[in-house]
Amino acid sequence: MNYVNTLNKDIGTPLLFSYRRCPYAMRARMAMIDSGIDFNVYEVSLKNKPHEMIAISPKGTVPVLRLDNQVIDESIDIMMWAYSNGDSLQHLNSNKYLIRTGMDLIYRNDNEFKLYLDQYKYFTNYPLKTKNELGNACLFFIKILEDMLSLNQYLLSGRVSFADIAIFPFIRQFANVDMNFFSNLKFSRIQEWLLDLTGSELFINAMIKPR
Numbered sequence: 001m002n003y004v005n006t007l008n009k010d011i012g013t014p015l016l017f018s019y020r021r022c023p024y025a026m027r028a029r030m031a032m033i034d035s036g037i038d039f040n041v042y043e044v045s046l047k048n049k050p051h052e053m054i055a056i057s058p059k060g061t062v063p064v065l066r067l068d069n070q071v072i073d074e075s076i077d078i079m080m081w082a083y084s085n086g087d088s089l090q091h092l093n094s095n096k097y098l099i100r101t102g103m104d105l106i107y108r109n110d111n112e113f114k115l116y117l118d119q120y121k122y123f124t125n126y127p128l129k130t131k132n133e134l135g136n137a138c139l140f141f142i143k144i145l146e147d148m149l150s151l152n153q154y155l156l157s158g159r160v161s162f163a164d165i166a167i168f169p170f171i172r173q174f175a176n177v178d179m180n181f182f183s184n185l186k187f188s189r190i191q192e193w194l195l196d197l198t199g200s201e202l203f204i205n206a207m208i209k210p211r
């Protein structure tokens, strides 16, 4: 992963329009690194998105992956592209049941948990509820993950999978809203899982700051 400041160089190298702190972009960067793909990254200002990105993906969200003859502008699709094209295919070689389970979890993360997470993150916008109530409303998903982590060290097996990578940036956000609230939960497995993944070389490399 190599940060670039210009957009027209190295047309042959995959270019990821990214925003360092965006959880969707984090999972895309992690999957690309994990797959051993050589790629450039352009750090986007969300307040001033480059027209080169809007021209190929008018919906204006990051991450966007620009390839020679293809544009991929959903983070899960970028992950799937990375794991199907890189040299580390083990994630998508697991059995179909595990892939289905992983995809279902990601679906619930992106379409259910995220809605509650956003309310908790922006709790001041919801004066009728307390911050703790909004935090507690997120726990249905934390509990699902905790139960899965009681079976294996990671969500699908004893190895980090695409599901761990796709979901953990959102759990990190959840924990960061109020570290005390998170560490006082009686969910020790997810606490250890988060610590493990945030300390991993893969995550540290994906979080390198743009120059």
Ligand SMILES: N[C@@H](CCC(=O)N[C@@H](CS)C(=O)NCC(=O)O)C(=O)O
Residues within 6 Å of the ligand: 019, 021, 022, 023, 024, 025, 046, 060, 061, 062, 063, 073, 074, 075, 076
């Ligand atoms: N479904 C998209 C969601 C991406 C997304 O919402 N990214 C946020 C940043 S975290 C974004 O670009 N928002 C547009 C904006 O803030 O202008 C994906 O998975 O790639």
